[in-house]
Amino acid sequence: MGRYSVTVTDKAKKDLSYLHKSGGKSLLKRIERIFEELGENPYSGIGKPEQLKNNLAGLWSRRIDKKHRLVYQIIEQTVTVVVIAARGHYDDK
Numbered sequence: 001m002g003r004y005s006v007t008v009t010d011k012a013k014k015d016l017s018y019l020h021k022s023g024g025k026s027l028l029k030r031i032e033r034i035f036e037e038l039g040e041n042p043y044s045g046i047g048k049p050e051q052l053k054n055n056l057a058g059l060w061s062r063r064i065d066k067k068h069r070l071v072y073q074i075i076e077q078t079v080t081v082v083v084i085a086a087r088g089h090y091d092d093k
Contacts, residue, residue, distance in 0.1 A: 002039020
């Protein structure tokens with residue numbers, strides 16, 4: 001069991017459901033591994049964890065694949081990671 005508890009917003013649940021329906025096994029395994037690593041250490045691991053800037057300051061992202069990013073917030077006070085989005089890219093307009 002990880003050091004951080006991981007929670008998922010309703011939007012992220014919808015995003016993950018979409019990816020589950022449209023993605024292959026390798027995509028789903030990657031998402032599963034990212035979630036495991038978020039529980040252990042949200043600052044490092046696969047997907048090139050990156051602290052976001054400007055209007056997304058305070059959030060982090062990891063690459064799921066070329067098209068999709070997992071966006072999350074780390075709350076150290078409660079040792080929690082909140083997954084906010086998992087579909088698309090935060091730069092998409």
